Amino acid sequence: MTNEGLLEERIGEWRQYFRRRQAVRPVDIEELEDHLRSQVDALREAGLNEDEAFLVAVKRLGDLDSVSREFAHEYSERLWKQLVVSPGAGAASLTAHRDTVLAIGLAIAAAVALKIPELFGLHMSGPDADASFYVRNTSLLVLPFLAAFFALKRSLQPGGWFRLALPFIAAGLIVNLLPFKPDGHTLVLAVIHLPIALWLAIGFAYTGGRWRSHEHRMNFVRFSGEWFIYYTLIALGGGILVAFTFFIFEAIGLDAEPLVGRWIVPCGAAGAVLIGAWLVESKQSVIESMAPVLTLLFTPLFTILLLTFVATMIWTGNAIDVGREVLIGFDLLLVVVLGLLLYAISARDSQAPPGKFDRLRLLLVLCALLVDVLALWAMVARTSEFGFSPNKTAALGLNLLLLVNLGWSAVLYARFLANRSSFTLLERWQTTYLPAYAVWAWIVVVIFPAVFKYQ
Amino acid sequence: MDINKDLVAASATPLVLAILTEGQSYGYAIIKRVGEVSGGELSWTDGMVYPLLHRLERKGLIEAVWGQSETGRRRKYYRLTQAGAEDLARQQRQWQTVDQALRGVWHMVAHPAMQPV
Numbered sequence: 028m029t030n031e032g033l034l035e036e037r038i039g040e041w042r043q044y045f046r047r048r049q050a051v052r053p054v055d056i057e058e059l060e061d062h063l064r065s066q067v068d069a070l071r072e073a074g075l076n077e078d079e080a081f082l083v084a085v086k087r088l089g090d091l092d093s094v095s096r097e098f099a100h101e102y103s104e105r106l107w108k109q110l111v112v113s114p115g116a117g118a119a120s121l122t123a124h125r126d127t128v129l130a131i132g133l134a135i136a137a138a139v140a141l142k143i144p145e146l147f148g149l150h151m152s153g154p155d156a157d158a159s160f161y162v163r164n165t166s167l168l169v170l171p172f173l174a175a176f177f178a179l180k181r182s183l184q185p186g187g188w189f190r191l192a193l194p195f196i197a198a199g200l201i202v203n204l205l206p207f208k209p210d211g212h213t214l215v216l217a218v219i220h221l222p223i224a225l226w227l228a229i230g231f232a233y234t235g236g237r238w239r240s241h242e243h244r245m246n247f248v249r250f251s252g253e254w255f256i257y258y259t260l261i262a263l264g265g266g267i268l269v270a271f272t273f274f275i276f277e278a279i280g281l282d283a284e285p286l287v288g289r290w291i292v293p294c295g296a297a298g299a300v301l302i303g304a305w306l307v308e309s310k311q312s313v314i315e316s317m318a319p320v321l322t323l324l325f326t327p328l329f330t331i332l333l334l335t336f337v338a339t340m341i342w343t344g345n346a347i348d349v350g351r352e353v354l355i356g357f358d359l360l361l362v363v364v365l366g367l368l369l370y371a372i373s374a375r376d377s378q379a380p381p382g383k384f385d386r387l388r389l390l391l392v393l394c395a396l397l398v399d400v401l402a403l404w405a406m407v408a409r410t411s412e413f414g415f416s417p418n419k420t421a422a423l424g425l426n427l428l429l430l431v432n433l434g435w436s437a438v439l440y441a442r443f444l445a446n447r448s449s450f451t452l453l454e455r456w457q458t459t460y461l462p463a464y465a466v467w468a469w470i471v472v473v474i475f476p477a478v479f480k481y482q
Numbered sequence: 483m484d485i486n487k488d489l490v491a492a493s494a495t496p497l498v499l500a501i502l503t504e505g506q507s508y509g510y511a512i513i514k515r516v517g518e519v520s521g522g523e524l525s526w527t528d529g530m531v532y533p534l535l536h537r538l539e540r541k542g543l544i545e546a547v548w549g550q551s552e553t554g555r556r557r558k559y560y561r562l563t564q565a566g567a568e569d570l571a572r573q574q575r576q577w578q579t580v581d582q583a584l585r586g587v588w589h590m591v592a593h594p595a596m597q598p599v
Contacts, residue, residue: 055532058557058558061509061510061551061558062509065510066510087528088527088528089529093527094529094533097530098536378546381548446547446548446549448547449539449546449547451539451545452545455542
């Protein structure tokens with residue numbers, strides 16, 4: 028064997044040995060290997076042979092255990108996860124038990140809270156139903172329990188509890204006391220934006236009041252997506268449960284509709300909000316590999332869809348026929364693309380160098396931006412026919428908000444791919460921008476009704 | 483000279499940040515530069531520099547980009563950010579204050595080790 032081959036073999040062994048330390052990631056090893064090779068080259072120039080140079084270089088790099096420990100310290104978050112995933116530790120299982128009781132208790136409380144208004148004659152369904160009450164208040168009856176779950180779990184200070192309660196109280200006053208016209212657009216808009224506005228209040232509880240920290244914000248983003256996945260899964264299961272309820276009661280000649288419509292569906296939907304959150308918290312490692320896989324699966328599919336759409340538009344020369352629904356549709360498209368991007372970012376190792384999936388994501392964002400700009404263009408061209416109704420203003424505002432977010436993301440992504448900027452800047456941009464959505468949701472809830480005269 | 487571990491650790495951040503004011507650099511070159519500016523007196527365990535660099539990056543004081551070495555290997559380069567430059571200025575003032583205070587007392591203890599007991 029040549030000396031050169033021997034050196035390669037030694038470095039290979041060193042790499043294998045290092046890889047066994049969980050705290051050190053493959054990209055870190057790559058960086059250290061570059062260091063090792065630079066050192067070996069320098070020592071050989073100074074007259075040492077390969078063997079000596081390798082030994083001295085490894086020695087100078089420091090003993091692997093302490094270097095790994097230092098890395099583990101830096102990635103303490105990762106280390107923490109490894110500790111939690113392996114059960115058995117007494118204290119950990121005790122906390123897990125406490126969380127389980129807390130989550131189930133609050134889930135039942137949320138379900139009960141949703142049914143309490145019935146005692147006062149506010150029925151959810153049936154001939155004497157008061158739909159308007161539930162349209163306004165459903166999120167206010169359920170989401171406080173989710174906020175309480177995190178406030179308790181993160182041991183929020185009394186001042187934090189107070190600040191957490193404020194948005195809920197304010198929202199309750201606004202939707203119930205303002206003179207909305209029944210079934211008016213501004214009421215519908217306020218009701219749609221209310222959960223989003225309150226979700227950010229939940230973010231405050233989730234981060235234990237440390238909502239300014241970028242890392243905590245990113246964790247909350249991660250939580251939101253995972254919660255959504257769990258909620259969807261629970262809803263699917265719930266659908267099967269409901270189908271079977273109908274089926275077995277029908278077999279004995281009974282109609283299960285009152286039981287399902289009044290109890291199972293509303294209580295289940297309310298309780299699932301808490302159970303979903305608890306599952307995200309306690310089964311972190313399971314879902315963590317699921318969300319990135321889903322984004323990996325759908326990023327190429329959405330890219331192909333958008334590319335095909337743009338090509339078809341050019342080919343047929345058909346312009347986008349703008350109406351309110353179309354604009355809302357494009358808003359949703361941007362939300363999905365942003366979700367795919369945000370998810371990929373939150374799951375991506377920020378230290379890793381650019382890869383082919385990064386290029387694909389940039390392509391997806393660029394396509395979405397192009398399509399959206401075309402839609403906006405069509406809309407502006409015909410704005411005189413439209414005027415500014417509350418619905419159009421809300422849809423347009425959200426569209427611009429998303430456009431700014433994705434536009435600057437594309438710039439930062441392109442800079443990262445060109446090795447001119449680091450990935451953390453892209454992460455920072457996303458977490459910095461989050462409050463803009465909360466502000467917008469609150470504007471729609473608080474300011475829109477008055478501006479558009481409660482129509 | 484053997485320098486106390488805590489001192490080495492405390493001075494590591496300003497040293498790295500100051501070296502990066504000369505332009506972007508990578509781990510191995512930074513360590514070499516530390517050796518040069520300290521006249522070989524300050525020796526770090528090479529491997530420890532990388533967790534430090536990652537920590538500084540996470541704090542936003544420096545940023546990392548992947549590039550290539552002269553021989554075509556992938557190499558991670560680091561450079562100072564605006565926040566890093568500001569932090570360095572702050573640290574510089576702190577160190578200068580400490581340095582000044584120490585200068586004020588050194589003459590009181592003029593070579594105690596050499597005096598007969």
